Amino acid sequence: MNGLAQAAAAQTAGATRPIGVPPGLFGQYELGRPFDEMFQPDGTVRPHCRPLLEELLAASLPQLRQTQVDADRAFLTQGITFTVYGDEQGTERIFPFDLLPRMITGREWDTLSRGLTQRLTAINLFLKDVYHEGRILSEGIVPRELVYSCRHYRREMRGVHVHRDIYVSVAGMDLVRLEDGRWVVLEDNLRVPSGVSYMLANREVTKRVFPGLFSRYNVRPISHYGQALLATLQTLAPPTSSDPTFVVLTPGVGNSAYFEHAFLAREMGVPLVEGRDLLVHDNVVYMRTTSGLRRVDVIYRRVDDDFLDPLAFRRDSYLGVAGLLNAYRAGNVSLANAIGTGVADDKALYAYIPEIIRFYLSEEPILPNVDTYLLSRPDDRRYVLEHLEELVVKAVGEAGGYGMLIGPHSTADERAHFRHLILADPRNFIAQPTLAFSRAGCFVGDGIEPRHVDLRPYVLFGEKVSIVPGGLSRVALRKGSLVVNSSQGGGSKDTWVLLD
Amino acid sequence: MRYTIKHVTRFVYDAAISESVMEARMQPRSDGLQRCLHFSLSTSPGSRVLMYQDHDGNSVHHFNIPGRHSRLTLTTDALVECSEPPELPYRLGPQGWSQLDALAASGEWFELLAPSAFTQPSELLTAFASELGLTRGNDPLVLLRRLTSEMYKRFEYAPRSTRVDSPIDDALRSRRGVCQDFAHVFIALARSVGIPTRYVSGYLFHEGGDRSTDGATHAWAEALLPEVGWVGFDPTNNLLAGDRHVRVAIGRDYADVPPTRGVYKGSTAVKSELAVAVQVGPAQSLFGSDPVPFTPWKSRDAAGQLVDGDLGSQDQVQDQQQQ
Numbered sequence: 107m108n109g110l111a112q113a114a115a116a117q118t119a120g121a122t123r124p125i126g127v128p129p130g131l132f133g134q135y136e137l138g139r140p141f142d143e144m145f146q147p148d149g150t151v152r153p154h155c156r157p158l159l160e161e162l163l164a165a166s167l168p169q170l171r172q173t174q175v176d177a178d179r180a181f182l183t184q185g186i187t188f189t190v191y192g193d194e195q196g197t198e199r200i201f202p203f204d205l206l207p208r209m210i211t212g213r214e215w216d217t218l219s220r221g222l223t224q225r226l227t228a229i230n231l232f233l234k235d236v237y238h239e240g241r242i243l244s245e246g247i248v249p250r251e252l253v254y255s256c257r258h259y260r261r262e263m264r265g266v267h268v269h270r271d272i273y274v275s276v277a278g279m280d281l282v283r284l285e286d287g288r289w290v291v292l293e294d295n296l297r298v299p300s301g302v303s304y305m306l307a308n309r310e311v312t313k314r315v316f317p318g319l320f321s322r323y324n325v326r327p328i329s330h331y332g333q334a335l336l337a338t339l340q341t342l343a344p345p346t347s348s349d350p351t352f353v354v355l356t357p358g359v360g361n362s363a364y365f366e367h368a369f370l371a372r373e374m375g376v377p378l379v380e381g382r383d384l385l386v387h388d389n390v391v392y393m394r395t396t397s398g399l400r401r402v403d404v405i406y407r408r409v410d411d412d413f414l415d416p417l418a419f420r421r422d423s424y425l426g427v428a429g430l431l432n433a434y435r436a437g438n439v440s441l442a443n444a445i446g447t448g449v450a451d452d453k454a455l456y457a458y459i460p461e462i463i464r465f466y467l468s469e470e471p472i473l474p475n476v477d478t479y480l481l482s483r484p485d486d487r488r489y490v491l492e493h494l495e496e497l498v499v500k501a502v503g504e505a506g507g508y509g510m511l512i513g514p515h516s517t518a519d520e521r522a523h524f525r526h527l528i529l530a531d532p533r534n535f536i537a538q539p540t541l542a543f544s545r546a547g548c549f550v551g552d553g554i555e556p557r558h559v560d561l562r563p564y565v566l567f568g569e570k571v572s573i574v575p576g577g578l579s580r581v582a583l584r585k586g587s588l589v590v591n592s593s594q595g596g597g598s599k600d601t602w603v604l605l606d
Numbered sequence: 607m608r609y610t611i612k613h614v615t616r617f618v619y620d621a622a623i624s625e626s627v628m629e630a631r632m633q634p635r636s637d638g639l640q641r642c643l644h645f646s647l648s649t650s651p652g653s654r655v656l657m658y659q660d661h662d663g664n665s666v667h668h669f670n671i672p673g674r675h676s677r678l679t680l681t682t683d684a685l686v687e688c689s690e691p692p693e694l695p696y697r698l699g700p701q702g703w704s705q706l707d708a709l710a711a712s713g714e715w716f717e718l719l720a721p722s723a724f725t726q727p728s729e730l731l732t733a734f735a736s737e738l739g740l741t742r743g744n745d746p747l748v749l750l751r752r753l754t755s756e757m758y759k760r761f762e763y764a765p766r767s768t769r770v771d772s773p774i775d776d777a778l779r780s781r782r783g784v785c786q787d788f789a790h791v792f793i794a795l796a797r798s799v800g801i802p803t804r805y806v807s808g809y810l811f812h813e814g815g816d817r818s819t820d821g822a823t824h825a826w827a828e829a830l831l832p833e834v835g836w837v838g839f840d841p842t843n844n845l846l847a848g849d850r851h852v853r854v855a856i857g858r859d860y861a862d863v864p865p866t867r868g869v870y871k872g873s874t875a876v877k878s879e880l881a882v883a884v885q886v887g888p889a890q891s892l893f894g895s896d897p898v899p900f901t902p903w904k905s906r907d908a909a910g911q912l913v914d915g916d917l918g919s920q921d922q923v924q925d926q927q928q929q
């Protein structure tokens with residue numbers, strides 16, 4: 107197809123290929139129904155992506171391949187790896203990194219930022235409410251049984267005062283962009299969201315492999331994330347401690363995100379500890395050090411609620427600290443995040459977040475939700491069971507892309523299996539339309555092709571909400587795939603929020 | 607009626623352990639018809655005993671003992687005043703079930719209507735319900751009265767026949783158990799017909815004819831009935847709870863209110879024994895200085911059983927069953 111024919115096609119049904127771009131690297135680049143982050147529907151490059159396009163057009167395939175090798179080596183030598191559970195052949199992998207930065211304009215970011223701030227503010231008010239007077243439950247806005255039957259609801263937290271009422275200090279909300287360019291929130295991730303170290307590492311590597319390009323753009327910085335996290339933890343310090351001690355609590359080297367735990371502890375300049383390094387005496391948490399016990403005031407914990415305190419939760423856990431909940435209840439130590447925040451990121455409760463925003467803030471949600479069917483509702487269930495091949499079904503308690511059915515990509519056997527699972531425990535499932543979320547150009551070895559991409563910004567709640575501009579852009583590197591999770595063959599790319 | 611209660615719990619380990627952390631739900635409640643006038647809890651080795659109230663209003667004492675020890679004793683003393691509940695009607699009346707349904711619809715009692723860890727529905731439970739003809743055909747209060755007396759008739763009270771973490775199927779299958787099992791079966795059945803029901807941990811001041819073990823803690827169930835309020839049913843002894851029942855803690859089931867719950871650091875090879883002695887007496891008769899006689903049941907039933915064998919030298923847990 108020549109350029110003229112392409113332009114003609116663009117006028118009628120939108121371009122199928124980028125316009126004004128020689129085939130070469132972009133020979134396989136198709137524009138389709140999903141929003142393309144680099145090209146407009148008419149096939150022309152988005153203005154803010156032009157310098158990136160020029161850089162790519164000036165490069166050769168061997169050069170890009172060499173750049174990819176350099177980038178991968180940088181990750182490997184830094185030990186930036188993660189663990190794939192349920193994979194027999196060696197579980198440590200480097201996190202696949204795509205060379206091309208994903209661009210977000212400043213104006214767009216400001217809207218996202220306001221939307222995320224609004225959402226997290228409402229969620230914190232909701233958590234305080236459900237663990238205290240429960241107004242939203244008595245008024246019937248959120249069904250009581252939905253909260254009480256949630257696996258992550260912690261009745262032990264009822265009536266427990268949380269310092270400054272900050273339940274979620276760190277959230278990693280997943281956003282995607284729909285066909286019409288609108289951003290929607292897909293998941294809130296309010297327990298122990300991970301991935302921020304990849305966001306920071308991606309930036310370091312991109313700066314190294316594209317120094318010229320990076321300086322031609324005015325990219326908002328993100329390298330202060332560690333300090334912003336520390337500042338957030340400082341607002342949680344109990345008022346009684348004049349010189350508070352902070353620690354990062356990790357489950358240990360076996361955990362998939364251990365690298366990140368060590369990374370964040372180093373960035374903040376605070377000790378990285380495991381449960382066995384801590385103990386509770388007379389309701390105060392101490393850390394065992396070579397010079398004796400040292401009082402701990404704030405714990406950035408990357409251990410799930412279930413494993414945090416064998417006295418209060420799972421008895422067989424040896425990742426936690428016995429008596430921690432009692433010390434916390436007495437206000438002698440602060441935790442980020444608080445215990446029990448998972449009730450607000452239950453996938454069924456997610457459907458109520460717009461109502462939650464309206465209830466506590468009397469505002470319309472800035473960032474919409476994805477339409478969600480609750481399979482505990484008979485009408486929703488009937489519809490979903492009749493349309494399994496079109497919908498995405500998710501288990502409410504699972505994360506990381508586990509326990510999920512993607513209707514259009516599923517086999518009849520898989521659908522039959524999910525039908526069985528749903529009927530056995532409807533409360534445990536939700537369904538959503540299969541989203542054709544946006545695609546961004548990725549270097550796939552032989553050229554540049556679009557792949558589906560999401561965005562996980564890291565939202566910190568301290569004195570106020572602060573969000574380092576950007577987040578982790580995760581890409582589904584397999585062609586056509588909609589699953590971006592690192593545990594399911596996804597990768598990531600750097601995210602540039604522009605200053606304009 | 608005033609009672610003094612002395613409750614001694616002793617853990618003996620055959621090798622020294624360290625870093626014991628323990629919670630005790632042993633202080634009688636002050637609510638309804640009962641007042642706790644005095645309570646003290648002390649430990650040996652000594653510790654600083656702290657307390658909080660949980661969301662159900664139970665007083666939870668907790669302490670830790672960091673150093674090495676091979677024996678741990680908790681001693682509580684309580685003075686409690688209990689009044690006889692007002693006379694209960696025989697039946698609720700024709701509005702009973704619809705009023706209960708309205709209670710359920712309010713959502714407020716969701717947790718006392720839904721199955722909890724120890725009150726999961728099972729085929730054996732359903733079979734037992736149909737054996738008793740337990741349906742909504744009867745008046746709710748009559749149904750619970752019948753359930754109490756039928757359980758008393760059909761189940762044998764047999765200490766050591768079940769364990770602290772036994773599912774109700776064990777008792778349903780063998781038709782034997784202790785008060786904890788009876789309470790759980792009762793609760794599961796009452797909830798299955800839509801009556802909000804909770805577990806009560808406490809003590810019974812024994813009289814001749816009581817079947818449960820004197821010298822131990824006791825457990826029963828309380829159901830919420832329209833216009834009557836909370837009513838205690840003691841299927842172990844075929845009683846409505848009265849002024850001989852001293853209420854200590856309430857919860858969804860045993861898992862919410864164990865008298866002691868603890869963990870410690872030590873080798874999994876360490877065996878522990880648990881002994882409990884309880885004396886409940888009228889307040890005017892002061893206990894002598896003689897040590898309280900220990901009931902001779904051992905921890906293999908109680909403390910050792912939740913210890914997971916593959917934990918290595920890690921936190922160990924200790925629990926005690928309610929008799």
